[in-house]
Amino acid sequence: MSDNIEKTADLVVTEGQTIELEITDMTDDGKGLGRLSGLAIFVAGAVPGDKVSARITRLKKRYAFAETITLLEASAARVQPPCPYYQDCGGCSMLELSYEEQLRIKRKNIITKLERIGALEEPTVREVVGAEDTIGADGGPADKADSAGSEDFESMLRYRNKAEFAVVMTSAGPLVGFNKRGSNKIVDCTDCLLQKRATMAAANAIRELLQDKLISVYDARHGKGFLRGFTIKVCEGTGEMMLIFTSTAKHLPNAEKIIYTISDAIDAVSTETEPYFLQSVVIEVNKAKDVRKPVTAYEVVAGTNTITDITDDGMKFEISAPAFYQVNTKQMSKLYAKVREYACLKGGETVFDLYCGIGTIGLSMAADAGMIIGIEAVKNAVIDANRNAVINGIVNARYYTGRAEQVMPRLLDKEDKLFIDYIEKNAPKIAILDPPRAGCDEALLRAVASCEVDKIVYVSCDPGTLARDIKLLGELGYEFVEATPVDMFVATMHVECVVLMEKREA
Ligand SMILES: C[S@@+](CC[C@H](N)C(=O)[O-])C[C@H]1O[C@@H](n2cnc3c(N)ncnc32)[C@H](O)[C@@H]1O
Numbered sequence: 204m205s206d207n208i209e210k211t212a213d214l215v216v217t218e219g220q221t222i223e224l225e226i227t228d229m230t231d232d233g234k235g236l237g238r239l240s241g242l243a244i245f246v247a248g249a250v251p252g253d254k255v256s257a258r259i260t261r262l263k264k265r266y267a268f269a270e271t272i273t274l275l276e277a278s279a280a281r282v283q284p285p286c287p288y289y290q291d292c293g294g295c296s297m298l299e300l301s302y303e304e305q306l307r308i309k310r311k312n313i314i315t316k317l318e319r320i321g322a323l324e325e326p327t328v329r330e331v332v333g334a335e336d337t338i339g340a341d342g343g344p345a346d347k348a349d350s351a352g353s354e355d356f357e358s359m360l361r362y363r364n365k366a367e368f369a370v371v372m373t374s375a376g377p378l379v380g381f382n383k384r385g386s387n388k389i390v391d392c393t394d395c396l397l398q399k400r401a402t403m404a405a406a407n408a409i410r411e412l413l414q415d416k417l418i419s420v421y422d423a424r425h426g427k428g429f430l431r432g433f434t435i436k437v438c439e440g441t442g443e444m445m446l447i448f449t450s451t452a453k454h455l456p457n458a459e460k461i462i463y464t465i466s467d468a469i470d471a472v473s474t475e476t477e478p479y480f481l482q483s484v485v486i487e488v489n490k491a492k493d494v495r496k497p498v499t500a501y502e503v504v505a506g507t508n509t510i511t512d513i514t515d516d517g518m519k520f521e522i523s524a525p526a527f528y529q530v531n532t533k534q535m536s537k538l539y540a541k542v543r544e545y546a547c548l549k550g551g552e553t554v555f556d557l558y559c560g561i562g563t564i565g566l567s568m569a570a571d572a573g574m575i576i577g578i579e580a581v582k583n584a585v586i587d588a589n590r591n592a593v594i595n596g597i598v599n600a601r602y603y604t605g606r607a608e609q610v611m612p613r614l615l616d617k618e619d620k621l622f623i624d625y626i627e628k629n630a631p632k633i634a635i636l637d638p639p640r641a642g643c644d645e646a647l648l649r650a651v652a653s654c655e656v657d658k659i660v661y662v663s664c665d666p667g668t669l670a671r672d673i674k675l676l677g678e679l680g681y682e683f684v685e686a687t688p689v690d691m692f693v694a695t696m697h698v699e700c701v702v703l704m705e706k707r708e709a
Pocket residue numbers: 526527528529557558559560561562563564578579580581584605606607608637638639
C-alpha cells in the first residue's frame with residue numbers, strides 16, 4: 204500500500220475529518236482508493252468513478268482509511284447489486300459494478316502489480332477471459348452481459364462448486380452462513396447468489412437440524428458440542444455432491460435422520476438442468492482450539508469417499524474431501540485451455556505439473572506430452588491424481604507427494620533415477636506452476652530454473668505473489684512473455700492469471 208509519497212498522513216488529514224474525494228481505483232479487499240494531496244485514502248463503500256463525502260476513520264503513516272458518508276456522484280459503472288446480503292456480508296465486493304467494469308479493474312490490478320512488484324515495463328496482459336458465455340446454473344442462456352444486476356449477469360452467478368459455511372448458536376437460534384468480510388461475525392444467509400440452489404437447500408436443512416437440536420454446535424468457550432462448520436462440494440458434470448462436516452468427533456449422532464433430511468432437501472430442488480444429489484458425507488475431525496489447524500482424520504459417514512466430475516472436455520476427475528478442485532467448473536476449462544495454448548506441446552515434452560492437486564492440469568495435456576511429473580503436498584490429492592490418470596486411460600503421468608520446494612530439489616539430488624532420466628533426457632521441458640495464494644517458495648523456483656526448463660506457465664490466484672515470483676524468475680533467466688487473466692470469481696476482487704515465461708537465450 205505504500206505509495207512513495209513525501210508527506211505523512213497526519214499532515215494531510217486528521218481522524219474524524221470529513222473530506223470530499225474522487226475514487227480512482229479499487230483495492231484487493233474491495234475498498235475504493237482516492238488521493239488527497241497525494242495521500243492514498245482507502246474508502247469503504249466506494250467504487251471507482253464515485254465522488255464521495257467520507258469520514259477519516261484511521262491514519263497510518265503513509266495512508267489513511269475512511270468510510271463513505273454520502274455518495275455525491277455515483278460512478279457510471281454502478282449497478283443495483285442483486286443480493287440482499289450485499290451490505291452485510293461483503294463477500295462479493297464487486298457486485299455493485301457492471302461486469303465490464305469488474306473485468307477492467309481486475310486486469311488493471313494485475314498490470315499494476317506486474318509493474319510495481321514484478322518490475323516489468325508495460326507488460327502484455329490480454330483482456331480478461333470473462334464468464335459471459337457461461338450458462339448459468341439455472342440453465343438459462345447467458346448471452347454477453349454488460350451490466351451486473353441484469354438477468355444476463357445473474358446467469359453468470361451460482362458458479363461456485365464449493366461452499367464453506369460457518370455456524371454458531373445464538374440465543375435467537377443457529378446462524379448458518381459466511382464470515383462478514385474482515386470480522387468474526389457470521390452473516391446468516393439462506394441464499395448466497397454464488398452458490399448452487401442445491402448447496403443452499405442443504406445448508407438450510409442443516410440450519411433446521413441445528414434448530415431442532417439434532418446436531419449440536421461447537422461452543423468454543425466451553426470446548427463442547429459437535430459442529431464447527433461444513434463444506435459442500437458439487438460436481439456440475441455429474442450432479443454428485445459431497446457434504447463435509449467439520450467436527451470435534453468422528454461419530455455423527457442421529458446420522459440416518461440427518462443424512463435423509465439433507466438428501467431430501469437437495470432432491471426437492473433438483474431439476475433436469477441442476478440434477479444434484481448427495482453422494483458422499485464425510486466428517487473431518489478438528490479438535491484444536493483454532494479451527495484453522497490441520498484436520499486430524501477423515502471419516503466417510505455415508506456414500507463414497509470421492510465424488511466424480513466430468514468436464515466440458517470429457518475428462519473424468521475423482522475428488523476426495525481434502526483435495527483442491529477449481530471452484531468455477533466452466534471457467535476451469537477456459538483456464539486449462541489457456542495453459543495448453545501457452546505450453547504449446549508438440550509431443551514428447553516432459554511437463555512438470557507443480558502444485559498439481561488431483562492432477563487436472565497435467566492430465567488435460569497428457570495426450571500431447573511425453574511425460575507428466577506431478578508434485579503435490581496433500582496425500583489424498585496425489586491418490587486422486589493417480590486414480591484420475593487411470594480412469595482417463597493415461598499412462599504417462601507420475602506423481603510425488605510432498606512440498607514441491609522440498610521434493611523437487613531432493614529429486615534433483617539424484618534421489619530418483621526415473622526423475623533424473625527425464626531431466627537429462629534430450630526433450631523440451633515445461634514447468635506448470637499453480638501454487639496457492641502465497642505463491643511459490645524460492646527454493647522451488649530455483650530448482651525449476653536449475654532444470655533449465657524451456658518454458659514456465661504460471662497459474663496464479665494472487666497477482667501480488669505472482670509478480671514477486673516473476674521478478675525472481677526474471678533474475679533466474681526467464682523472460683516474461685505475456686499474461687491472460689481468467690475470471691474464475693465473478694463479483695469478487697479475485698482473479699486467476701496465466702503467465703507465459705520463456706528461457707532467455709544465452
Ligand atoms: C491452486 S491449487 C492448484 C491445484 C491444481 N493445479 C488444479 O488446477 O486444480 C494449489 C495446490 O497446491 C497444493 N500445495 C500447497 N502448498 C504446496 C507445496 N508447498 N507443495 C506442493 N503442493 C502444495 C495444494 O494442496 C493445492 O492442491
